[in-house]
Amino acid sequence: MTVDVATHLTAQSAMDAFARRHRFHPGEAVPWIVAVAAYFVFPDYLALGAQVLATILFGLSLDLILGYAGIVTLGHAACFGTGAYVAGLLAVHGWGEPITGLFVAALAAAFVGFVSGAVVLRTQGLTLLMLTLVVSTMLYEAANKANHITGGADGLSGMEVWPVLGFRFDLFGKTAYWYCLGALFVCWLVARCIVHSPFGRSLTGIRENERRMHAIGSPVFWRRLVIYTISSALAGVSGALISQTTAFVGLGVLSFDRSGAILIMLILGGVGRLYGAFIGVPLYMILQDRFAAVDPVYWYFWIGLILVLVVVFAPGGAFGLADRLLRARRRHR
Amino acid sequence: MAEIVAASVSILFHGLAFAMVLYLVSVGLSVTMGLMGFVNLAHGVFAALGGYIATSMIARLGVPFVPAVAAGVVVAMALSVPLERALYRRLYGADELDQVLLTVGLVFMSVAAGKFFWGPLAQPFHPPAVLSGQIELGWREFPTYRSFLIASGAVLVTVLWLGLERTQFGAQIRAAVDNRRMAQSVGINTSRLFTMTFALGSGLAALGGSLGAEILAIEPAYALEHLIYFLIVVSVGGLGSIKGPFFAALLLGVADTGFKYLLPEFGAFFIYALTLVVLLWRPRGLFGYA
Numbered sequence: 001m002t003v004d005v006a007t008h009l010t011a012q013s014a015m016d017a018f019a020r021r022h023r024f025h026p027g028e029a030v031p032w033i034v035a036v037a038a039y040f041v042f043p044d045y046l047a048l049g050a051q052v053l054a055t056i057l058f059g060l061s062l063d064l065i066l067g068y069a070g071i072v073t074l075g076h077a078a079c080f081g082t083g084a085y086v087a088g089l090l091a092v093h094g095w096g097e098p099i100t101g102l103f104v105a106a107l108a109a110a111f112v113g114f115v116s117g118a119v120v121l122r123t124q125g126l127t128l129l130m131l132t133l134v135v136s137t138m139l140y141e142a143a144n145k146a147n148h149i150t151g152g153a154d155g156l157s158g159m160e161v162w163p164v165l166g167f168r169f170d171l172f173g174k175t176a177y178w179y180c181l182g183a184l185f186v187c188w189l190v191a192r193c194i195v196h197s198p199f200g201r202s203l204t205g206i207r208e209n210e211r212r213m214h215a216i217g218s219p220v221f222w223r224r225l226v227i228y229t230i231s232s233a234l235a236g237v238s239g240a241l242i243s244q245t246t247a248f249v250g251l252g253v254l255s256f257d258r259s260g261a262i263l264i265m266l267i268l269g270g271v272g273r274l275y276g277a278f279i280g281v282p283l284y285m286i287l288q289d290r291f292a293a294v295d296p297v298y299w300y301f302w303i304g305l306i307l308v309l310v311v312v313f314a315p316g317g318a319f320g321l322a323d324r325l326l327r328a329r330r331r332h333r
Numbered sequence: 334m335a336e337i338v339a340a341s342v343s344i345l346f347h348g349l350a351f352a353m354v355l356y357l358v359s360v361g362l363s364v365t366m367g368l369m370g371f372v373n374l375a376h377g378v379f380a381a382l383g384g385y386i387a388t389s390m391i392a393r394l395g396v397p398f399v400p401a402v403a404a405g406v407v408v409a410m411a412l413s414v415p416l417e418r419a420l421y422r423r424l425y426g427a428d429e430l431d432q433v434l435l436t437v438g439l440v441f442m443s444v445a446a447g448k449f450f451w452g453p454l455a456q457p458f459h460p461p462a463v464l465s466g467q468i469e470l471g472w473r474e475f476p477t478y479r480s481f482l483i484a485s486g487a488v489l490v491t492v493l494w495l496g497l498e499r500t501q502f503g504a505q506i507r508a509a510v511d512n513r514r515m516a517q518s519v520g521i522n523t524s525r526l527f528t529m530t531f532a533l534g535s536g537l538a539a540l541g542g543s544l545g546a547e548i549l550a551i552e553p554a555y556a557l558e559h560l561i562y563f564l565i566v567v568s569v570g571g572l573g574s575i576k577g578p579f580f581a582a583l584l585l586g587v588a589d590t591g592f593k594y595l596l597p598e599f600g601a602f603f604i605y606a607l608t609l610v611v612l613l614w615r616p617r618g619l620f621g622y623a
Binding site for chain 2: 066072119122123124126127129130131133134135137138141142144145256260263264267268271297298299300301302303304305306307308310311312315316
């Protein structure tokens with residue numbers, strides 16, 4: 001398919017094609033319509049819904065580095081957890097204003113991402129995977145050790161989150177739901193701008209052929225570091241959303257399980273599409289919630305079985321499957 | 334002074350025993366990852382399986398130690414072949430992310446299956462009477478079972494090394510790790526080689542899991558719990574070798590025991606820091622192909 005594009009399009013029409021990608025497609029409204037509809041259809045599940053929305057943002061941030069820049073990380077919880085703890089600590093120590101909390105959390109997570117990225121992004125493959133993993137587990141152990149600040153294994157409680165734009169956080173999660181949806185929407189706009197910008201295109205170039213990008217003079221390392229930092233900031237916002245809406249931060253926000261789970265959710269949806277997280281995260285979290293309700297002891301088995309079946313029958317996740325169906329139909333015609 | 338010596342001796346001793354377990358479990362992972370470039374996060378499942386079979390045969394059926402361990406190894410090897418043929422094989426050379434998804438799925442299923450068949454608690458481990466208690470080695474006493482662990486680990490390392498260096502099978506593996514296409518074109522049946530290596534690696538993992546059940550307790554979440562350590566051994570050692578993971582396991586085993594003895598409140602923090610330093614210094618691991 002890419003060959004067709006290269007041979008049949010002139011430079012001008014290629015420019016047009018890129019410009020068209022940047023324009024909003026009607027299909028892109030679907031997740032937002034679904035999210036708003038879900039609020040009215042499932043009023044009893046708003047707390048879970050808010051968690052799902054915040055986690056979608058986490059998945060989206062991972063997609064920026066994994067799907068667009070090809071950086072495989074098993075330690076994205078480092079930034080998520082930093083955001084969660086920073087927002088939590090602010091609220092515990094007398095600044096419960098949530099929106100500024102998000103910004104501070106984003107800054108802190110971006111700082112962690114920038115410093116760790118400056119070190120680990122010099123490597124590749126398994127080494128990069130291990131280094132990201134090691135950075136996040138070191139933060140985990142440090143948070144566990146610093147229990148006078150973080151509450152250690154008991155978690156950080158006693159957060160007082162102030163109303164957001166005049167709305168109090170209620171028990172049913174109504175405010176939390178809209179708050180998370182709004183934050184996700186803004187961050188999605190940012191992410192969308194990034195991936196369709198020349199900068200975003202150069203990231204895809206680095207993912208596809210790093211040597212060639214070096215050869216045409218692209219500052220590969222810096223491009224990677226910049227997107228890693230941006231992605232970390234978004235992950236930090238996601239962590240902050242979770243801690244503000246649940247008024248609690250546990251050590252789990254920094255754990256290996258968290259990094260692994262978000263990776264799985266994103267792969268389940270499809271990587272490098274910007275919308276993979278919008279499918280994978282709700283799918284995984286709702287399945288997990290349902291399985292855990294039906295079979296509280298062995299739900300792990302069913303989740304595992306689904307993962308295996310997805311790999312066998314639908315490699316590339318939901319979007320990979322959709323692609324293949326579309327292609328099959330086109331060939332049929 | 335005498336205290337420091339005594340402490341270092343016991344750190345070294347227990348670290349060595351831990352290192353042998355880590356090595357046995359991880360070496361197969363290193364070879365298969367180097368050979369097939371397959372990110373197999375489910376490797377620990379075979380160790381857990383071997384451990385479960387051995388411990389339950391000893392505790393429930395009263396089977397003697399050696400046949401019980403052997404049974405675990407055989408079952409793990411026998412199970413690994415169809416698994417490799419049916420699932421892993423599809424993904425050789427495929428997207429790493431799909432490999433991650435598949436193997437994580439297998440780990441999840443194994444966790445639930447372990448709980449289903451053997452319950453949520455860690456399995457009790459009873460070494461045979463000959464190997465329990467203490468043994469006098471030189472000037473002080475050591476736990477007999479761990480001495481046995483170190484000795485048998487040393488023997489196995491030697492056997493593996495000789496096997497890889499001196500046998501035709503070993504030469505084929507080395508050839509395929511170095512250059513798979515070239516190995517294929519000189520007539521090595523790499524497909525069969527993969528299956529055999531995979532089975533061998535799984536068997537070794539099962540051996541490590543069952544022999545090491547005293548150190549790494551056999552429980553449902555085994556494959557997930559210790560995954561990071563297995564990955565550290567493989568990445569620090571360098572992919573595709575059997576020498577690399579040995580030294581990496583030694584380093585990890587002794588350092589982990591030492592840090593947990595001297596600075597227990599920091600948990601595994603320094604181990605991760607050490608891994609970070611080593612990997613920044615040698616990004617392909619201590620003995621990886623540069």
